[in-house]
Amino acid sequence: MNLNAPEKILNNSAPRSPDYSQKDKPYHESVLLEEALRWLAVRPGGVYVDGTVGLAGHAQAILEASGPDGFLVGFEWNESSYELALKRLRPFGDRFVLVRENFAQIKEVLEGLGKVPVDGILLDLGLSSFLLEGSGRGFSFLRDEPLDMRMDQRLPRTAKDLVNQLSRLQLEELIRAYGEERFAGRIARAICEARRKAPIKTTRELAEIIWQAVPASYRRGRLHPATRTFQALRLAVNRELENLKRFLEQAPEVLKPGGRLVIISFHSLEDRLVKQAFRHDQRLEPLTKKPILPSPEEVSRNPRARSAKLRAAQKTVEEV
Ligand SMILES: C[S@@+](CC[C@H](N)C(=O)[O-])C[C@H]1O[C@@H](n2cnc3c(N)ncnc32)[C@H](O)[C@@H]1O
Structure with a gap:
């Protein structure tokens, strides 16, 4: 099963699913x-x-x-x-x-x-x-990994490149179009403010920036506030x-x-x-x-x- 599905979690707690990251236990249950x-x-x-x-x-x-x-x-x-x-x-x-x-x-x-x-x-x-939980490529905001998100390492741009190099407007557009995220503007602004201090390198840093950028009520919602932004970046990185x-x-x-x-x-x-x-x-x-x-x-x-x-x-x- 696929992990395009936004993850239904309520906070930044540790992953609840089993840890499939061990190299000898690659795992994926086929859907339908x-x-x-x-x-x-x-x-x-x-x-x-x-x-x-x-x-x-x-x-x-x-x-x-x-x-x-x-x-x-x-x-x-x-x-x-x-x-x-x-x-x-x-x-x-x-x-x-x-x-x-x-x-x-x-x-x-x-x-x-x-x-x-x-x-x-x-x-x-x-x-x-397997890719979501065992690849170490930063697909999940529940893990602290480098912001990569390339399914294929031959692809030219990582999520870190996009987050640190796109203009605020480009980021906002990407997050809105690919993530269908209503707080795209706030999130893009917060990313740009944070990266002025230091480049954003990990999933945890990005998830925290998003968490702080959105209204408190959104944090109590059905989806983690970083779900849609992560989806948008993944769609863009992998085209x-x-x-x-x-x-x-x-x-x-x-x-x-x-x-x-x-x-x-x-x-x-x-x-x-x-x-x-x-x-x-x-x-x-x-x-x-x-x-x-x-x-x-x-x-x-x-x-x-x-x-x-x-x-x-x-x-x-x-x-x-
Ligand atoms: C949901 S998984 C497929 C699971 C598979 N049906 C099974 O039963 O094990 C999707 C896979 O497609 C690969 N993939 C995604 N986009 C691709 C593309 N454009 N070309 C080739 N492979 C791609 C991913 O790397 C991932 O391993």
Whole structure:
């Protein structure tokens, strides 16, 4: 499960979830696993793409369901997750290839591998529990870590760069647009005041600046006041919405007629992009009128699934 979901906590207390940071216990529970397989209509011998392999929960299930001769192309741009996934999928031998690439390059990569067209593509967006809690990259304001937030270390700018280098107006705009944060102005101002004294380097420093910047009533709210700003920085550092847009433009071109596109998203900005593309792209036919949500049992077992939304579409059978 994904950690795009804003964390529901009331204060700056220590994390309540188990500590998955130990290197020997990388952890992530796949969200909407059965539903994803069902909407992908996985069949033996099919060729599938998992654009966000993570720790390979969905990828493994796709390989099992498409056996004995189905094939999977997996994208995972985070180096540690890539290595862990490779290890987990090794028993499937030559039935898969894993690339350390951005899913926004899906067309070029699949063409390079000679795998176009495919039967189905899955995206399970955002962070894994492993990245959130075990990567040391500063994704969570509940931990004291360097402000990095790059899922892929080859990306050019860290959260620390943005926080210390953007103008006040740019910061305000970023926090408002990507975080949908109503106190974006106050937070941007407080960041600029703080960084005049010394550069802001850690998640704890930033969370404290935000905490002090917002009205007291906001601190008593359902979400920690830093939730939305952290989300905004993460989206910007990883260019998550741009990647999703680029992916949505290309995905219909690499699907077979009738091929399935299944996307699990975790916040409204992503879901809106998916919904619009499925509704307006003539090459796609939406299959889910309303998004598929996790069952109450799944949410109680795995609280991070609570904001997941799955949408599915298929490539139109007649070319337009
Ligand atoms: C929610 S996790 C996927 C979990 C996976 N479905 C599982 O069951 O283990 C999302 C993963 O996608 C990766 N990711 C996010 N954006 C990506 C992109 N643009 N290209 C490639 N990988 C990406 C992240 O590094 C993360 O490991």
